[in-house]
Amino acid sequence: MREIKVSVPGKVILTGEHAVVYGSLAVAASINIRMRICLKASESPSQISINFNELQETIEWSSLDDYLNQGTIPGVICTFVKEAVLEPCFLSFSIENDLPIGSGMGSSAAFCVGIAGVLLKLKNVDSVEDINKLAFKGENLIHGKASGIDNTVVAYGGLISYKQGSITHLPFPEKSLKIIVVDSKTPKNTKTMVSKVRSTYEKFPLIYSKIFESINSLSEAFIQEITLGNLDNIKELLRINHNLLRTIGVSCQVLDDCVNEGEKLGIVGKMTGGGGGGICVFINEGEDVRAFREKCNERGWGFMEAEFSRDGIRFEEVNNDN
Amino acid sequence: MREIKVSVPGKVILTGEHAVVYGSLAVAASINIRMRICLKASESPSQISINFNELQETIEWSSLDDYLNQGTIPGVICTFVKEAVLEPCFLSFSIENDLPIGSGMGSSAAFCVGIAGVLLKLKNVDSVEDINKLAFKGENLIHGKASGIDNTVVAYGGLISYKQGSITHLPFPEKSLKIIVVDSKTPKNTKTMVSKVRSTYEKFPLIYSKIFESINSLSEAFIQEITLGNLDNIKELLRINHNLLRTIGVSCQVLDDCVNEGEKLGIVGKMTGGGGGGICVFINEGEDVRAFREKCNERGWGFMEAEFSRDGIRFEEVNNDN
Numbered sequence: 001m002r003e004i005k006v007s008v009p010g011k012v013i014l015t016g017e018h019a020v021v022y023g024s025l026a027v028a029a030s031i032n033i034r035m036r037i038c039l040k041a042s043e044s045p046s047q048i049s050i051n052f053n054e055l056q057e058t059i060e061w062s063s064l065d066d067y068l069n070q071g072t073i074p075g076v077i078c079t080f081v082k083e084a085v086l087e088p089c090f091l092s093f094s095i096e097n098d099l100p101i102g103s104g105m106g107s108s109a110a111f112c113v114g115i116a117g118v119l120l121k122l123k124n125v126d127s128v129e130d131i132n133k134l135a136f137k138g139e140n141l142i143h144g145k146a147s148g149i150d151n152t153v154v155a156y157g158g159l160i161s162y163k164q165g166s167i168t169h170l171p172f173p174e175k176s177l178k179i180i181v182v183d184s185k186t187p188k189n190t191k192t193m194v195s196k197v198r199s200t201y202e203k204f205p206l207i208y209s210k211i212f213e214s215i216n217s218l219s220e221a222f223i224q225e226i227t228l229g230n231l232d233n234i235k236e237l238l239r240i241n242h243n244l245l246r247t248i249g250v251s252c253q254v255l256d257d258c259v260n261e262g263e264k265l266g267i268v269g270k271m272t273g274g275g276g277g278g279i280c281v282f283i284n285e286g287e288d289v290r291a292f293r294e295k296c297n298e299r300g301w302g303f304m305e306a307e308f309s310r311d312g313i314r315f316e317e318v319n320n321d322n
Numbered sequence: 323m324r325e326i327k328v329s330v331p332g333k334v335i336l337t338g339e340h341a342v343v344y345g346s347l348a349v350a351a352s353i354n355i356r357m358r359i360c361l362k363a364s365e366s367p368s369q370i371s372i373n374f375n376e377l378q379e380t381i382e383w384s385s386l387d388d389y390l391n392q393g394t395i396p397g398v399i400c401t402f403v404k405e406a407v408l409e410p411c412f413l414s415f416s417i418e419n420d421l422p423i424g425s426g427m428g429s430s431a432a433f434c435v436g437i438a439g440v441l442l443k444l445k446n447v448d449s450v451e452d453i454n455k456l457a458f459k460g461e462n463l464i465h466g467k468a469s470g471i472d473n474t475v476v477a478y479g480g481l482i483s484y485k486q487g488s489i490t491h492l493p494f495p496e497k498s499l500k501i502i503v504v505d506s507k508t509p510k511n512t513k514t515m516v517s518k519v520r521s522t523y524e525k526f527p528l529i530y531s532k533i534f535e536s537i538n539s540l541s542e543a544f545i546q547e548i549t550l551g552n553l554d555n556i557k558e559l560l561r562i563n564h565n566l567l568r569t570i571g572v573s574c575q576v577l578d579d580c581v582n583e584g585e586k587l588g589i590v591g592k593m594t595g596g597g598g599g600g601i602c603v604f605i606n607e608g609e610d611v612r613a614f615r616e617k618c619n620e621r622g623w624g625f626m627e628a629e630f631s632r633d634g635i636r637f638e639e640v641n642n643d644n
Contacts, residue, residue, distance in 0.1 A: 203555065206539035207562060214532030221526055233525065240529060240569055247565035 001042040005316035006117040007034040009309040010099040011106035011153045012181060012281045013272045015222045015241050016162075018197055018250055019215035020147070022208075025163040027170070027219050027226075028153045031179065032309040035107065036096045036316075037114035041122055046088035048081065050074060052095040061088040071141040077115055079141060083134055084119045093118070100183045100302060104190075104273025109150035112138030117313050128155050131313060157312030161223060163216075173226050176308045177234075180267070180282040180289060183302030184254045190274025193250040200249065208248065215244055231285055235268035238283065242270035250275035258301065265292050323364040327638040328439040329356040331631040332421040333428035333475045334503060334603045335594045337544045337563050338484075340519055340572055341537035342469070344530075347485040349492070349541050349548075350475045353501065354631040357429065358418045358638075359436035363444055368410035370403065372396060374417040383410040393463040399437055401463065405456055406441045415440070422505050422624060426512075426595025431472035434460030439635050450477050453635060479634030483545060485538075495548050498630045499556075502589070502604040502611060505624030506576045512596025515572040522571065530570065537566055553607055557590035560605065564592035572597035580623065587614050 009030040016026025046061035050073060057074055059067065067078035077093060093115065099107040116134035120126065132155040139146035149162045159170040201208040218237055225233040242259055245251050251259075255271040258280045262269050267289065269282030282292075284305060296303040331352040338348025368383035372395060379396055381389065389400035399415060415437065421429040438456035442448065454477040461468035471484045481492040523530040540559055547555040564581055567573050573581075577593040580602045584591050589611065591604030604614075606627060618625040 200558070204539070204543055204559075204562075207536050207543060207559075210532045210536030210539060211566075214529050214536065217526070217528035217532060221529060236522070237526075237529075240526075243565060243569035244533075247562055247569060 003318045004039045004118045004121045005318050006114050007036045008110040008114040008313050016219040019212040022212040023164050024212045024216035025219035027161050029159045030153050030157045030309040031306040033098050033306050035110040038094045039118035040092040042090045049092040076138040104278045106150045106154050108142045109154045113155045155312045178284040178307045180284045181304045182280045186254045186277035188274045188278025189276035193275045238270045261295050325640045326361045326440045326443045328436050329358045330432040330436040330635050338541040341534040344534040345486050346534045346538035347541035349483050351481045352475045352479045352631040353628040355420050357432040360416045361440035362414040364412045371414040398460040426600045428472045428476050430464045431476045435477045477634045500606040500629045502606045503626045504602045508576045508599035510596045510600025511598035515597045560592045583617050
């Protein structure tokens with residue numbers, strides 16, 4: 001039996017969500033909240049076993065083709081097994097996850113990168129480039145047409161920017177940034193929000209174009225301020241970005257409440273991701289977070305302290321001798 | 323004795339405040355909440371008497387020069403008397419006012435236009451152009467460097483737009499628009515807000531320039547939608563404008579609360595004017611306003627129903643035969 005373990009970070013979008021659809025620059029960071037995937041491989045039986053929270057599924061190798069190209073957990077796993085051109089064998093995937101699912105923290109990307117990672121490693125491939133390429137196929141299965149931001153940032157770690165289809169790895173700041181991620185526990189609604197923005201954009205193209213251009217400049221400024229470590233300006237940019245997201249109607253009551261509760265306690269942040277629900281990200285450098293944590297508990301929101309993760313996918317030591 | 327009575331409307335800025343400082347288009351409307359000024363003139367004594375709420379002042383003609391060029395009520399009156407080249411006589415000004423003072427509803431402009439109106443009428447001049455020119459001098463005394471928007475819109479009535487120093491009279495919509503003006507009873511703080519915007523603009527010029535350009539397009543769209551009478555789009559534009567004003571930090575808790583309370587009841591509006599306090603303007607076409615009026619009373623806010631005023635300064639009939 002061979003055992004392969006990886007862990008993959010989650011991510012948050014720092015600036016530029018939604019505007020990115022219209023060609024603006026967006027910035028994302030991987031964060032040290034991780035998904036861990038363990039693959040145990042042996043010669044028989046010819047089955048794939050999946051163990052992910054309440055999902056316990058066993059798939060016969062002979063029916064593997066039935067799952068191909070489906071945007072589900074078994075679908076992605078079977079598709080990747082096929083892509084990796086593995087001979088029939090026993091593959092057991094166990095997944096442990098600290099990332100809230102479907103909230104914009106990159107759980108699906110971490111899953112795709114992790115599964116791609118363990119499978120390619122089984123074939124003694126461990127280049128992040130190859131892993132990321134395969135993971136991107138999974139993201140496309142799950143999300144329709146994915147941008148590739150999420151899988152790239154969690155595969156490589158660190159910070160990336162994205163604009164008009166091209167991804168740039170940003171220098172990791174000298175001092176990693178501590179953040180708070182608050183999960184509103186209201187499901188995000190990316191698809192509805194994207195089409196809401198589109199419909200107002202079509203009505204008022206000039207107004208919205210200028211807002212997207214403003215967000216583009218904001219992302220550029222953000223990269224600079226992150227490099228300089230200028231916390232006051234970083235916070236100011238997040239505040240502006242949140243309000244611009246509000247302006248285009250992708251925030252909602254609970255996200256505004258969340259940002260306001262932080263602001264009242266001097267903790268600055270913004271909604272992040274698709275909006276209409278989902279999560280908010282706050283800067284947590286020297287802030288006294290106790291009162292905010294309590295407020296979040298009181299409101300039934302998830303409260304996670306995290307920081308930027310320099311590492312992307314990480315192969316964990318395992319002893320394969322026994 | 324000769325008696326001259328005028329009434330002058332107030333105004334609200336509909337779109338473009340603050341951005342106008344950076345060259346964007348702004349739109350203002352005169353509204354049917356009025357200031358009434360009555361001048362009684364006779365040959366003697368050589369005094370100027372002023373009666374405006376708690377202000378009761380009598381100025382000897384011989385000391386008129388002491389008040390010249392002061393940005394106060396007696397200052398403006400004495401300066402205008404001098405500008406009108408009147409011989410010493412008895413002038414008694416009585417002012418009745420329904421406009422909240424210093425809240426951005428054009429009370430100072432209405433005052434300047436009204437005083438200019440009654441004084442020029444005494445010399446048998448009643449062209450709005452001349453009245454407006456003299457009123458502008460008063461606005462400059464009161465505000466330092468005024469844009470001329472306020473005196474122009476209340477002198478001529480109707481709607482105007484303003485961009486980079488030039489004022490355009492807009493066609494009055496076929497159907498006048500009903501609005502609600504809510505006075506937060508928190509003093510507005512234009513000077514502080516203007517310099518707050520300036521300081522962030524200097525830090526992030528590109529981000530803010532694009533926001534101002536967006537507001538410029540918004541004002542252009544607004545003029546079009548007002549002409550078309552498209553209420554849904556008018557409301558959407560006000561909502562966007564409020565959020566952009568929030569973005570540049572000139573709204574405040576009480577103004578946001580005010581807009582949110584309206585929004586909760588389906589009544590759409592925005593802060594208007596300098597911000598940091600002051601007033602909000604809402605569309606009131608077919609809305610059920612009772613609950614909103616009650617909420618405003620409960621919060622201690624002023625609630626005024628109004629509509630656009632086609633008329634500017636109006637000379638009221640008086641019987642001067644007796």
